[in-house]
Amino acid sequence: MIRVVLLLVGVLCENAALKTLFSQQPVWTRLFLFFAFHLVAAVFLAFLLRLSLPRQADTKKWGTLALFFSFAFFIPIFGCLGMLAALIYFRFFLQFDARPEFFSVPMTPFMQESGGPAAGMGEGGAWSRLRSESLPRPMRLKALLAVGSSSGRNASRLLQFATSDNDDEIRLLAFNLTDQRGKVINKGISESLTSLQEAENSDKRLKHYRKLAFSYWELVFNDLAQQDLAEFYLSSALSYAVQALDIDGNDPNLLILLGRLHLRKGNIEEAEQAINSAMNKGAHRDRVVPYLAELAFLRRDFVTMKSYFEQNPLLRHKPGIGPVAQFWMG
Amino acid sequence: MTPMDSFPKSNSVDIMLLLEGTFPYVSGGVSNWVNQIILAFPEYRFGAVFIGSTRGDYGEVKYDIPQNLVHLECHYLHDELAMPAIRPMAGNNSAFETVRRIHEWFLHPDPTTIDDALKTPDFYLDSNSGASFEQFLYSKKSWEMICDLYQERCSDPSFVDYFWTVRNMHTPIWLLAAIAKQLIPARMYHSVSTGYAGFLGALLHHNNGRPLLLSEHGIYTKERRIDIFSSDWIQDNRNALQKDPTEVSYYRDLWIRFFESIGRFCYGAAANIVSLYEEAREREINDGALRERTMVVPNGINISRFATLRRQRPDSPPQVLTLLGRVVPIKDIKTFIRALRLVANHLPEVQGWIIGPENENPEYAEECRALAESLHIASNVRFMGFRDPIEILPDTGVMVLSSVSEGLPLAILEAFAAGIPVVATDVGACRQLILGHGQEDEAIGAAGGVVSINNPHDLAKEALQLLENPPLWKRASQAAITRVERFYTEQQMFANYRQLYQRGIE
Numbered sequence: 001m002i003r004v005v006l007l008l009v010g011v012l013c014e015n016a017a018l019k020t021l022f023s024q025q026p027v028w029t030r031l032f033l034f035f036a037f038h039l040v041a042a043v044f045l046a047f048l049l050r051l052s053l054p055r056q057a058d059t060k061k062w063g064t065l066a067l068f069f070s071f072a073f074f075i076p077i078f079g080c081l082g083m084l085a086a087l088i089y090f091r092f093f094l095q096f097d098a099r100p101e102f103f104s105v106p107m108t109p110f111m112q113e114s115g116g117p118a119a120g121m122g123e124g125g126a127w128s129r130l131r132s133e134s135l136p137r138p139m140r141l142k143a144l145l146a147v148g149s150s151s152g153r154n155a156s157r158l159l160q161f162a163t164s165d166n167d168d169e170i171r172l173l174a175f176n177l178t179d180q181r182g183k184v185i186n187k188g189i190s191e192s193l194t195s196l197q198e199a200e201n202s203d204k205r206l207k208h209y210r211k212l213a214f215s216y217w218e219l220v221f222n223d224l225a226q227q228d229l230a231e232f233y234l235s236s237a238l239s240y241a242v243q244a245l246d247i248d249g250n251d252p253n254l255l256i257l258l259g260r261l262h263l264r265k266g267n268i269e270e271a272e273q274a275i276n277s278a279m280n281k282g283a284h285r286d287r288v289v290p291y292l293a294e295l296a297f298l299r300r301d302f303v304t305m306k307s308y309f310e311q312n313p314l315l316r317h318k319p320g321i322g323p324v325a326q327f328w329m330g
Numbered sequence: 331m332t333p334m335d336s337f338p339k340s341n342s343v344d345i346m347l348l349l350e351g352t353f354p355y356v357s358g359g360v361s362n363w364v365n366q367i368i369l370a371f372p373e374y375r376f377g378a379v380f381i382g383s384t385r386g387d388y389g390e391v392k393y394d395i396p397q398n399l400v401h402l403e404c405h406y407l408h409d410e411l412a413m414p415a416i417r418p419m420a421g422n423n424s425a426f427e428t429v430r431r432i433h434e435w436f437l438h439p440d441p442t443t444i445d446d447a448l449k450t451p452d453f454y455l456d457s458n459s460g461a462s463f464e465q466f467l468y469s470k471k472s473w474e475m476i477c478d479l480y481q482e483r484c485s486d487p488s489f490v491d492y493f494w495t496v497r498n499m500h501t502p503i504w505l506l507a508a509i510a511k512q513l514i515p516a517r518m519y520h521s522v523s524t525g526y527a528g529f530l531g532a533l534l535h536h537n538n539g540r541p542l543l544l545s546e547h548g549i550y551t552k553e554r555r556i557d558i559f560s561s562d563w564i565q566d567n568r569n570a571l572q573k574d575p576t577e578v579s580y581y582r583d584l585w586i587r588f589f590e591s592i593g594r595f596c597y598g599a600a601a602n603i604v605s606l607y608e609e610a611r612e613r614e615i616n617d618g619a620l621r622e623r624t625m626v627v628p629n630g631i632n633i634s635r636f637a638t639l640r641r642q643r644p645d646s647p648p649q650v651l652t653l654l655g656r657v658v659p660i661k662d663i664k665t666f667i668r669a670l671r672l673v674a675n676h677l678p679e680v681q682g683w684i685i686g687p688e689n690e691n692p693e694y695a696e697e698c699r700a701l702a703e704s705l706h707i708a709s710n711v712r713f714m715g716f717r718d719p720i721e722i723l724p725d726t727g728v729m730v731l732s733s734v735s736e737g738l739p740l741a742i743l744e745a746f747a748a749g750i751p752v753v754a755t756d757v758g759a760c761r762q763l764i765l766g767h768g769q770e771d772e773a774i775g776a777a778g779g780v781v782s783i784n785n786p787h788d789l790a791k792e793a794l795q796l797l798e799n800p801p802l803w804k805r806a807s808q809a810a811i812t813r814v815e816r817f818y819t820e821q822q823m824f825a826n827y828r829q830l831y832q833r834g835i836e
Contacts, residue, residue, distance in 0.1 A: 142576035149575030163784040168552060168613070168735075168757075175734050175784050176559045179664070183697060190700030227787045228672045232705070 006048040013041035014080065042072035045080045052087050123154055130162050130170070140170055148177040153223040156181060160226070182224045189215045202247045209244035213237050213257060220264070237261055252283035259291055268298055286312060290321040302328075340401040343377035344835055346516035346534070350381045350527035354395065354402070355388040357687060357716045358656050359740045360522060360547045363629065368396045370824045374831065377401035377516060379509065381526050384408045389689060392716070405509055407502040407526065414464045421469025425453070425461035430475060436591050449536035449599075454507035463504035467497070486580040488567040495581050499588050506530045510537055518543060518834035521596065524550040525589060528596030535599045541834045544600040545627075547737040548758070549613050554589045556660055556735060558582050594618040602830055606738035607759035628759070629738045630823035633815055636747035639724050640811070643749055646800040647727035650681045651793055654719060654729065654741040657688040657695045662755070664701050665732040668786035671705040673794055680797070682711045685722055723748040727803075728796045733757055734783045746814035751806035752778040753792040755785075763813070771817060777810035 017037035020030055046068035053064065071079040129135055129143035147158045159181075162174030189212060196208040216237035220230050238261045244254055255278035262271035275291045289308050296305035306328050309315055315325040347353075353364040368376050376399045382388055385406050395402065428447045447453050453460035466472050480492045506526060510533040520543045521531035528544060535542040558564065559582065566579035578586075597603060597619040604627050605611040611624050651670060655661040663684060670682040688695035695713070702711040714722075719741070723729075729745035729752040736758030743763070745752050754760040761780050766772035779792030796803045 141578075145578065146576040160784070164782040169555070171783060172552070172556050172734055173559055175662070176556065176659075178784060179659070186701050186704050187697065189704035193703050225668075228675065228790070229668055229786055232671060232675070236706070 003048055003051055006044045006051070010041045010044035010048060010080070013037045013044065014077065017041060018077070038076055039073065041080070042069055045072045045083070049083055049087055052091065123158075126158060130158065130165070133166055137167060137169060140167070141173065144170060144173055144177070148173075151222075153221065156223040160223070178224075181222065182219060185215050185218050185224070206244055206247040209240045209247070210251070210254060213241035213244055213254065216240065217257060217261065234261060234264060238265070250281050252278045252281045255281060256283055256287060256291070259288075263291065263294065268295060271295060286314070286318075289315065290318075290324075293321075293324075337402040337404070338395065338400050339403075340375070340377065340514060342375075342515045343401050344374040344517045345371075345376050345831060346401075346513070346519050347376060347378040348381070348519060348521040348527040348531045348534075349378055350523050350525050351383070352522065353378070353380070354391045354393045355380065355382065355404075356656075356690070357392040359737075361392065362740055363547065364522060365393050365396065366632075366820065367827065368399050370820065371828070371831065372398050374398065374835075375400045377514065378403075379513065379527075379530065380404040381506075381530065382406050387690075401514060403513075405505065407505060411463070411501060411505045411508075414467065416468055417464075419465060419469045421465045421471025422457065422459075422461055423471065425459070425465070426469075426471040426475055428453075429461060433479060436587065449533070451507040451510040451533050451537055454504050455511055463501075466500065466504065484580055485572075486565075486567050487569075487572065488565070491565050491567060491581065495584060499585065502526055503529070507533060510534050516540060518831070520545065520834075521600075522547065524593035524596045525554065526592070528600075529592040532596045532599035541601040542596075542599050543602050543604070543830055543834055544596060545604040546610065546614065547606060548735060549610060549617070551586075551589050551593045551617060552613070553660060553735055555586050558585050590617065597623075601834065604830070607762060610737065610758070627823060627826040628818060629740055629743060630818045630820040631740060631743045631747060631814070632820050633747045636720070636723065636744055639720065639748040642724040643807070647797050647803045648725050649677055649679055649797060650683060650725055650727050651730050651797075652683045652685060652722055652726040652728075653732065654685045654722070654745075655731065655733065655739075656686045656690055657684060657698060657713070658691045659694055660733060660735050661686070662732045662734050662783065663694075663698045665755075665784055665786050665789060666730055667698060667701050667705065667707070667711060669730070669732070669789035669793065670710060671707050672786060672790035673797070674707050674710055676794055677797065680710060682707075683722065683726070684711065684713050685715075685717050685719070687716045688713065719744050719748075723750055726750050728753055728778070728793050730789065730793060731755060731760065732783075732789060736760060738763065743814050743818050746777060746810035746818075749807040749811050751796050751803060751810055753789060753796070754778070754780060755783045755789075756780050757783060763818075766813065771813065774812050774816070775805060775809040777806050777813055 014037070017034045020033040020037060023030060023033075025033070046065055049068040049072075050061070050065050068083060071083050073079070075082070126143045126147050129140050130147075132140075144159075144162055147155050147162075156178070159174050159178045162170055163178060165171045165174065192208045192211045192215065196205060196212070199205045199208055214237075216233045219225055219233045220237065223230075225233050238258070241254055241258045241261060245251065245258065248254075255274050259271045259274035259278060262268075262274060271291070272295050275288050275295065279285065279288045289312050293305045293308040296302070296308065309325045309329050312325075313329075315321050316329065318325075347364060347368075349364060352358070353361040364378075376396075378399060378401070380402070382404065383406065425447075432448055447460070455462060457465055461469075461472070476493060476496055479496075480489055484492050486492065506529055510530055513534065515538065516534075518541050519531045519534050521528045522545050524544065524546065528550070531542045531544065534540070559578075564579065564581045564585065566573070566581070568579070577583075594617070597614070597617070600619075600623060603614055603619045603624045605614055605624065606626070606628055608626055611626050614624055615621050651666075651673065653661070653663065653666045655663075657663055666682065666684070670680065673680050684698075699708070699713070702708045723745060726745070727750075729741065729750050731739060731742065731752065731754035733739075733755055734757060736755075738759040739754075742752050742754060742760065746763070752760075752764055754764060762771075764778045764780050765776055766774055778796065781788035781792055796806060
């Protein structure tokens, strides 16, 4: 209905504009009336055209309106007629040719076989599938393989959990995937220990102490050892970090590691000392603030902890600490 | 004269043993068992076919050849087959149609309905009636079939890898067919695993009509599966868009299916399928064995050989944990070393003895040494190579098995017979051996501890309990002796095998 009204008003106004142009009135009056009627007609027709656009083409409301108005106003009569003709043609008569050659190419057989979407089960999905021993084995194997393809401590925990499964197949695959994870790190540790024995000066020893500290920490951080064994790795990492810092106490990364090791062991004073020392030796503030915040939290000093987050609003967007910062900053 | 030339040869035997990677070149549980069986039946003339990978993988013979082993021949899957000269050929149409049918059968296998044509060695050796090795390698039909199967089934984009995987995988079949064709007559065949030896047994059975007995110590396909999952040489060429992380790579899956298929071929041919414990029997049935052909015969040992060691035991346990087994991933030596670290936290002088050959997987042995160093217990761990258990057991406090897969380990029975408690992982029949199976057996008490795999903490805890608590150690020791003497003597095992052999030969 609105379209009919717009069309009628538009056509009548354009018609009136034409008539006034050829009337007997003074020139300025004719011109004024012509432009007035033509303006109204152009506005109404522009609205009509915009309303008639297909929905998917109607993306820039004011832009298309301005374009239609320009055509209708600056090319009197023919602009409007041309626009109407184009609209009718595009809307009702234009047929888009299908291009079958693009989508009729058959998929190769191996793509058809494996083309299904990935399971996308997420960590929780993998946990629940591995916990449910009543599920069919192929489904649980898929969950396990998905876990195996991801990295990090949660994946290690899941794999560790699956090594106690009652299903032989699941258990063995989980064991194998777990074993692969620690292999490279242990090899690195062994090489460093050998090189350390052969190191002739403190510079070389420093390099190996440093590598050993980080390697042992890597085993703990990735949850590749549990309970007493993790404790042993932690103590080894701490011992090598201290020996490395005895040679060069200005390494901020090593100081941060020392702080993290103490934190893990629950030595709050030593951890704070190491983290502050790292900051004084040039560690970037963004790197140390999460640990300072954690230390404040452990001391139950929530005001200080909150202030760390407020001073570093970008922490909200960092992985790991992000959700914690968001929680405390509101 | 090479050692192989000195092996006994005969024109016929009563029982032909089919052995893959075991006796007489590899020492270990299965090889000991084979030796034990041959010695136990002097009334039978045994023959043996040893199947290995390449000659270089094996050192010297590890056993004295028993008197009644009158024929022994060794074959190496990757050394022996001479490549025929390349020449173009069309290939036998009907034979390759049969091969196509068998590939369809692989998708929905049933051991009782396998195509008859494939069952005899002639199919693989006669180029007129079957598909010879030369045709497999060079014929147009073979090429077309590989291309078709690649298009239909392969989800890995590399055709080159597919082509060579198919070639390498199938080549041993022609060698096994040739062995089956020329092997001396036997009144029955006895394979100690499925796999290549089992496949050979099936071919021999179908060719000569003599019965095949299959004794599975571990489950071959399961152990192969572990190897395949842990191997680095199998490629996955899919890119990030093609890869589904929840799926095993195509070639790994292909290798697994290959071994499952030849396993089913063997199950289909075997008149009797013997497993060591009930769960293994169920597993065989799941893998395609017919229930009515399966039975359980536990291992047994010569108790008197080890009973003399009991007198040498001290009143309190020696601070030595011994692992008796090959240094290979399936034995999970690393968990034993990790557990030793934890035991050493309490008992710094504790020793961990690893008794077993390292030559099967030197890379893994090196990883184990590296681990011992990284745990600062290199001086506590001793890699002692292969030794007779008799030499080791008197000085052992607790026997430890940290394996991820086992059958019914002879090592446990031998330790029991010597009065040594055992801590083992909950795999195979270990739980049954240590804690008992059934009311009468369980009433004997625990002969050690059982823990989950890959769990150094629990392994160390159980071992420590026994090492630090002499009365507990003595109770476990007594339970071990009682259990092995009541349920796991070699006389019981031999009685079962005597029946099976009599039935097969007659």
